[in-house]
Amino acid sequence: MVGIVMFIAALALLAIGYPVAFTFGSVSIFFGVIAALVELLPDPSLGAVTDEFLQMFSMMPFRIYSIMNNTILMAVPLFIYMGIILQKSNLAERLLEAMGTLFGKIRGGVAVSTVLVGTLLAASTGVVGASVVAMGVISLPVMLKYGYSKRLATGTICAAGTLGQIIPPSIVLIILGDVFQQPVGDLFQAAVGPGLVLVVCYIVYILILALLDKNVAPAMPPQEGGKFVNIQKALMAIVPPLTLIVMVLGSIFAGIATPTESAAVGCVGAMVLAALYRRLSLQIVEEAALETVKISAMVFAILIGATAFSMVFVYSGADYIVEDALTNLPGQKWTFLALSMLAIMLLGFFIDFIEISYIVVPILLPIADIIGLNPLWFAILIAMNLQTSFLTPPFGFSLFYLKGVCPPEVSTIDIYRGVIPFIFIQVVVLLSIIVFPGLYGFE
Amino acid sequence: KVRWKLAMSWSSTLTPLAAAAPKLADMVSKMSGGNFEIRVEGAEKHKAALGILDMVKGGQYEMGHSASYYWKGKDISSVFFTTVPFGMTSNEQYAWFYYGDGQTLQDKAFEKFDVLSYPGGNTGVQMGGWFKKEIASVDDLKGLKMRIPGVAGEIFAKLGVAVTNIPPGELYTSLDRGTIDALEWVGPGMDIKMGFHKIAPYYYTGWHEPGAEMHYLINKKAFEQLSPEYQAILTTAIKAVTADQTAMNFDANARAWAQIKAEYPDIKIMSFPPAVLKEMKKANDEVMSDYAAKDPLFKEIWENQKAYMADVREWTRMSDYLYIKTVEALQE
Amino acid sequence: MLIRVERFYDRLSRWLGKGLSFVLLLMTLNVFYDVIMRYTFHNSSVGMQEMEWHLFSVVILFGMSVALIEEGHVRVDFLYDRYKPKNKAIINIIGTIFFLLPLALLIFFGSFDFVRDAWEIGEISEDPGGLRYRWIIKGMIPIAFGVLIFSAVGYTVKNINLYRFHKDGGSVPSTTDGGAQ
Ligand code: NA
Ligand code: NA
Numbered sequence: 026m027v028g029i030v031m032f033i034a035a036l037a038l039l040a041i042g043y044p045v046a047f048t049f050g051s052v053s054i055f056f057g058v059i060a061a062l063v064e065l066l067p068d069p070s071l072g073a074v075t076d077e078f079l080q081m082f083s084m085m086p087f088r089i090y091s092i093m094n095n096t097i098l099m100a101v102p103l104f105i106y107m108g109i110i111l112q113k114s115n116l117a118e119r120l121l122e123a124m125g126t127l128f129g130k131i132r133g134g135v136a137v138s139t140v141l142v143g144t145l146l147a148a149s150t151g152v153v154g155a156s157v158v159a160m161g162v163i164s165l166p167v168m169l170k171y172g173y174s175k176r177l178a179t180g181t182i183c184a185a186g187t188l189g190q191i192i193p194p195s196i197v198l199i200i201l202g203d204v205f206q207q208p209v210g211d212l213f214q215a216a217v218g219p220g221l222v223l224v225v226c227y228i229v230y231i232l233i234l235a236l237l238d239k240n241v242a243p244a245m246p247p248q249e250g251g252k253f254v255n256i257q258k259a260l261m262a263i264v265p266p267l268t269l270i271v272m273v274l275g276s277i278f279a280g281i282a283t284p285t286e287s288a289a290v291g292c293v294g295a296m297v298l299a300a301l302y303r304r305l306s307l308q309i310v311e312e313a314a315l316e317t318v319k320i321s322a323m324v325f326a327i328l329i330g331a332t333a334f335s336m337v338f339v340y341s342g343a344d345y346i347v348e349d350a351l352t353n354l355p356g357q358k359w360t361f362l363a364l365s366m367l368a369i370m371l372l373g374f375f376i377d378f379i380e381i382s383y384i385v386v387p388i389l390l391p392i393a394d395i396i397g398l399n400p401l402w403f404a405i406l407i408a409m410n411l412q413t414s415f416l417t418p419p420f421g422f423s424l425f426y427l428k429g430v431c432p433p434e435v436s437t438i439d440i441y442r443g444v445i446p447f448i449f450i451q452v453v454v455l456l457s458i459i460v461f462p463g464l465y466g467f468e
Numbered sequence: 469k470v471r472w473k474l475a476m477s478w479s480s481t482l483t484p485l486a487a488a489a490p491k492l493a494d495m496v497s498k499m500s501g502g503n504f505e506i507r508v509e510g511a512e513k514h515k516a517a518l519g520i521l522d523m524v525k526g527g528q529y530e531m532g533h534s535a536s537y538y539w540k541g542k543d544i545s546s547v548f549f550t551t552v553p554f555g556m557t558s559n560e561q562y563a564w565f566y567y568g569d570g571q572t573l574q575d576k577a578f579e580k581f582d583v584l585s586y587p588g589g590n591t592g593v594q595m596g597g598w599f600k601k602e603i604a605s606v607d608d609l610k611g612l613k614m615r616i617p618g619v620a621g622e623i624f625a626k627l628g629v630a631v632t633n634i635p636p637g638e639l640y641t642s643l644d645r646g647t648i649d650a651l652e653w654v655g656p657g658m659d660i661k662m663g664f665h666k667i668a669p670y671y672y673t674g675w676h677e678p679g680a681e682m683h684y685l686i687n688k689k690a691f692e693q694l695s696p697e698y699q700a701i702l703t704t705a706i707k708a709v710t711a712d713q714t715a716m717n718f719d720a721n722a723r724a725w726a727q728i729k730a731e732y733p734d735i736k737i738m739s740f741p742p743a744v745l746k747e748m749k750k751a752n753d754e755v756m757s758d759y760a761a762k763d764p765l766f767k768e769i770w771e772n773q774k775a776y777m778a779d780v781r782e783w784t785r786m787s788d789y790l791y792i793k794t795v796e797a798l799q800e
Numbered sequence: 801m802l803i804r805v806e807r808f809y810d811r812l813s814r815w816l817g818k819g820l821s822f823v824l825l826l827m828t829l830n831v832f833y834d835v836i837m838r839y840t841f842h843n844s845s846v847g848m849q850e851m852e853w854h855l856f857s858v859v860i861l862f863g864m865s866v867a868l869i870e871e872g873h874v875r876v877d878f879l880y881d882r883y884k885p886k887n888k889a890i891i892n893i894i895g896t897i898f899f900l901l902p903l904a905l906l907i908f909f910g911s912f913d914f915v916r917d918a919w920e921i922g923e924i925s926e927d928p929g930g931l932r933y934r935w936i937i938k939g940m941i942p943i944a945f946g947v948l949i950f951s952a953v954g955y956t957v958k959n960i961n962l963y964r965f966h967k968d969g970g971s972v973p974s975t976t977d978g979g980a981q
Binding site for chain 2: 080083084087088090091095096097194196199200202203204206207208209210211213277278279280281282283284285332339379382387
């Protein structure tokens with residue numbers, strides 16, 4: 026009960042417009058007091074409640090410290106820094122423009138290119154925030170410059186940036202591997218198909234939308250010179266930054282760097298590349314670093330606020346209520362699947378994917394086992410579902426992260442509306458995995 | 469009515485390790501007629517796997533289930549209550565804990581943290597790790613990139629290994645791609661879930677963690693507030709669940725290995741050659757002597773363990789070792 | 801007077817930002833260096849690897865203050881966008897006092913024991929060759945939240961100024977509307 030009230034309170038307070046990170050924190054403080062009070066019923070003296078409450082919040086330094094020494098999260102500033110260097114040196118813009126030019130008169134080229142670049146980035150990081158922000162920095166200005174609708178542009182970036190969760194490597198899959206007691210490698214392999222299908226569906230959607238409405242995603246303006254010259258020019262612009270991204274990926278595959286470290290390779294690579302194009306200056310390095318500091322701090326402030334939020338959620342016993350509700354799920358395959366997917370999607374509004382993975386999934390597992398569901402298949406369904414939770418308004422983290430790097434004329438509402446079609450696509454692909462597991466290589 | 473909370477260093481799904489504390493809670497509840505409840509929380513809830521000692525000390529949790537050598541950075545002597553390279557087997561170590569000076573020394577080491585510490589289940593001999601290439605000589609170790617924490621890592625570093633810290637989530641990819649050449653985890657029961665057997669052909673036997681003991685931590689003040697009956701209930705349940713966990717670990721390892729062997733018959737079980745082990749032993753003695761020179765408590769426990777081991781090893785040899793040897797001779 | 805205070809905070813934030821940018825660059829080079837050393841020279845230093853997340857922690861912890869003063873924290877703005885500047889200032893003042901400060905104070909005071917434990921016991925890294933003096937990095941938590949509390953005062957002053965000089969409810973430059981750019 027406290028959990029649901031917490032959710033509604035957070036929603037109302039967020040709407041006021043004070044920074045998200047601290048609003049989360051304040052909601053958790055308020056409900057922390059209530060939880061302490063409830064814990065001490067029937068005789069809650071003021072002193073005892075205060076003690077209980079302070080005891081609860083004395084957990085915060087431990088949680089913050091865990092965030093600090095979680096080296097996988099270093100990917101966030103590193104990726105953002107790479108993205109901003111590429112953007113400030115105009116290399117990203119030229120990459121996307123050139124890719125867009127290759128589409129000729131076909132509309133939607135830059136958005137499709139964004140999805141493709143997002144796919145490549147997704148293959149080199151599994152941290153939410155890292156790729157969303159990098160994509161936001163790289164491609165939002167370009168799409169807005171060429172007259173794309175704000176909704177399509179932001180929706181595309183959120184969706185493409187969140188692909189990192191389903192396309193390996195991915196933190197979601199690593200955690201599910203732990204919960205499902207399945208080797209991470211197997212999960213990674215199983216996720217490739219669904220991830221790519223998602224990419225294709227995004228692209229098809231963008232192309233169809235652009236075909237139907239000529240204002241949402243205009244074609245690149247025609248350039249002088251013959252078609253051949255254009256293609257040559259385009260390739261010239263595409264190759265270097267693309268090489269960089271491939272280098273980042275390559276450093277993982279060749280065993281040079283771990284996925285997190287590969288982002289640092291990318292940063293140095295981006296600087297070298299910018300220098301080669303004579304676009305690197307001390308000023309760019311400095312400005313990019315400062316922006317990275319601010320954006321990373323924005324991302325981590327949200328994580329710290331959210332960790333206070335989930336701490337109180339767990340402390341108030343809300344997780345046990347969820348457990349009780351789920352333990353009684355029915356044993357027929359389709360009802361079970363429908364209800365469990367729905368439950369996870371709903372919980373995605375409240376709590377982060379780590380909590381869902383560890384609190385909810387273990388309850389579902391024994392039932393899934395009895396029904397005889399293929400664990401890999403079930404894990405991928407959950408992963409897709411959790412990935413969607415990063416996109417769902419109002420609390421989807423991707424939305425906040427993108428908002429944090431948007432120019433002021435793009436509002437939260439634009440982003441909320443922009444992702445809705447992509448959420449539909451996610452749901453459709455999810456359903457297709459449920460109905461046609463064979464297509465994705467599941468038994 | 470008493471309500472306590474217990475924090476585990478691992479997530480609630482990490483069996484067999486995580487299965488013990490809930491059993492403990494259940495026993496305590498039943499023995500106290502439901503009046504002594506312990507709520508067990510895994511790392512997914514408190515999110516501070518390596519903060520257990522601090523949290524039990526600070527009173528955020530009354531109890532913890534963890535491994536003593538995680539506190540090596542706080543007190544180097546804590547390694548002895550888990551396991552040390554070339555040290556005792558789990559049988560020997562339990563005898564030391566309960567009938568030698570083990571528990572007394574453990575109390576002495578943990579006194580400054582205001583917590584009580586008790587043995588909490590043994591993993592048995594841990595495996596030496598998964599290797600992508602064979603280690604035939606000391607030279608093969610030079611420049612080898614390996615993930616291995618703790619004292620064993622120190623020893624390997626002395627032998628020229630590039631000891632690398634990689635978070636668990638990135639280990640599989642790193643070993644697969646050759647970012648590292650080898651890694652040490654636990655034993656088949658836990659390793660099987662990480663899937664290393666699919667990508668590394670050599671599984672080396674152990675030398676560095678011959679009997680890793682987990683431990684239960686109790687906030688001293690909270691314990692002293694319990695009635696003598698509840699104190700007895702708790703300590704008895706801890707001892708029971710400790711034995712249970714050791715058996716559970718043994719079972720999990722044996723079964724997991726049978727499964728790995730059936731699915732991947734080509735995996736080679738290897739032992740480090742004597743020449744390599746000799747260097748390891750030498751490095752180990754150096755590392756341990758260094759610590760002993762700086763820390764009197766370390767020295768005291770080390771000498772106590774060595775003396776005890778010298779007393780009991782002969783019996784281990786005569787009993788378990790020669791029994792297996794005798795029976796194996798039958799098969800020839 | 802209040803304007804002078806605001807300027808002081810702006811300067812402070814600029815310097816802090818510069819310092820943190822430098823730390824970020826160090827972190828990037830640190831990670832890159834570790835990759836090269838391991839891959840090319842088969843040489844790893846656990847201390848250097850730990851230095852990575854030490855630098856990372858400094859960036860994210862102290863960056864919160866820079867982001868606050870320079871409006872880098874993200875908001876849900878569908879209502880906020882429509883407020884008059886005066887009302888925005890009020891929201892920010894009230895929000896800082898009732899949302900930000902309680903959390904920051906709780907973490908600030910709540911982390912003393914956490915740091916003291918590490919200091920008293922002389923905690924060091926649990927890995928061979930790791931960094932010593934764990935209390936330093938743990939101490940960054942109260943220090944960073946102390947700086948955040950201090951910055952919150954400046955942010956409040958800034959919004960008081962905003963309130964005072966926008967009595968007519970005119971439009972405010974869009975750069976103060978949020979967004980990190
Ligand atoms: Na990914
Ligand atoms: Na081990």
